[in-house]
Amino acid sequence: MYLLIPAAGIGKRMGSDRNKLLLNLRSRPIIAWTLLAAEASQAIRWIGIVVQPEDWDDLKNILVKLNLKKPVELIVGGSTRQESVYNGLQALPNDAQQVLIHDGARCLATPQLLDKCADAALNYPGFIAAVPVKDTIKVVDDSGIIQSTPNRQYLWAAQTPQGFDVNLLKQCHAEGIQQGWEVTDDAALFEKCGYKVKIVEGEETNLKITTPQDLAIAEFILQTRFGN
Numbered sequence: 001m002y003l004l005i006p007a008a009g010i011g012k013r014m015g016s017d018r019n020k021l022l023l024n025l026r027s028r029p030i031i032a033w034t035l036l037a038a039e040a041s042q043a044i045r046w047i048g049i050v051v052q053p054e055d056w057d058d059l060k061n062i063l064v065k066l067n068l069k070k071p072v073e074l075i076v077g078g079s080t081r082q083e084s085v086y087n088g089l090q091a092l093p094n095d096a097q098q099v100l101i102h103d104g105a106r107c108l109a110t111p112q113l114l115d116k117c118a119d120a121a122l123n124y125p126g127f128i129a130a131v132p133v134k135d136t137i138k139v140v141d142d143s144g145i146i147q148s149t150p151n152r153q154y155l156w157a158a159q160t161p162q163g164f165d166v167n168l169l170k171q172c173h174a175e176g177i178q179q180g181w182e183v184t185d186d187a188a189l190f191e192k193c194g195y196k197v198k199i200v201e202g203e204e205t206n207l208k209i210t211t212p213q214d215l216a217i218a219e220f221i222l223q224t225r226f227g228n
């Protein structure tokens with residue numbers, strides 16, 4: 001299975017002055033944890049990391065230290081996640097029929113989740129890992145007045161990995177450019193093009209490192225996983 005890792009963000013919400021994926025989490029850069037999970041997955045056999053050129057030297061140093069056995073390619077990032085994934089898709093080897101896309105910022109996903117998603121990719125042309133929403137969600141208007149309370153039974157929080165048939169996803173990205181769609185995940189492009197996207201149960205601990213609070217929670221999860 002081919003894996004694309006969008007890792008070309010800045011981390012505005014982290015308040016960091018550099019790509020948040022280069023920040024340390026338990027003495028390893030965040031992106032290194034993501035790469036170690038990909039290396040440990042049975043199914044992944046090629047890794048493409050989409051990253052801004054100014055971070056290439058840092059990434060190369062991390063890769064030297066990790067000494068991964070799987071082939072890794074660095075791909076130039078775009079100005080949005082959507083553009084970065086587009087670039088990643090163009091850089092896939094010609095024989096790639098299915099692809100998993102997994103945020104570099106979701107560094108706590110387990111190799112087992114990656115493998116489960118690789119299996120799902122063989123059965124569904126489009127799917128995402130997601131978890132049932134635990135809170136009661138309110139839809140509000142611009143003045144903060146609640147408009148509705150959707151039935152939680154139908155609410156799932158999207159995660160990555162997200163997996164797709166490569167040709168269909170390329171087609172959806174091209175349509176997205178033509179129509180000017182701006183989306184935060186690839187499933188949204190698939191949905192907008194009228195294709196079905198299946199939910200595969202993700203992991204509660206597969207959080208996206210977005211704010212400093214997430215870093216603290218991730219430290220705690222890694223400590224419970226690996227000890228001190």
Ligand SMILES: Nc1ccn([C@@H]2O[C@H](COP(=O)(O)OP(=O)(O)OP(=O)(O)O)[C@@H](O)[C@H]2O)c(=O)n1
Nearest residue numbers: 006007008009010011012013079080084104105
């Ligand atoms: N131009 C971009 C923007 C984001 N990403 C990646 O997409 C994933 C999810 O994005 P997010 O968590 O929003 O990362 P940032 O864009 O870095 O954060 P922020 O939105 O707070 O600036 C991350 O792995 C990030 O590196 C990317 O590859 N290219």
Ligand SMILES: C[C@](O)(CO)[C@H](O)COP(=O)(O)O
Nearest residue numbers: 103158159160184185186208
């Ligand atoms: C793809 C994603 O991780 C699914 O939760 C997410 O949409 C990334 O973008 P966000 O803007 O940080 O939600």
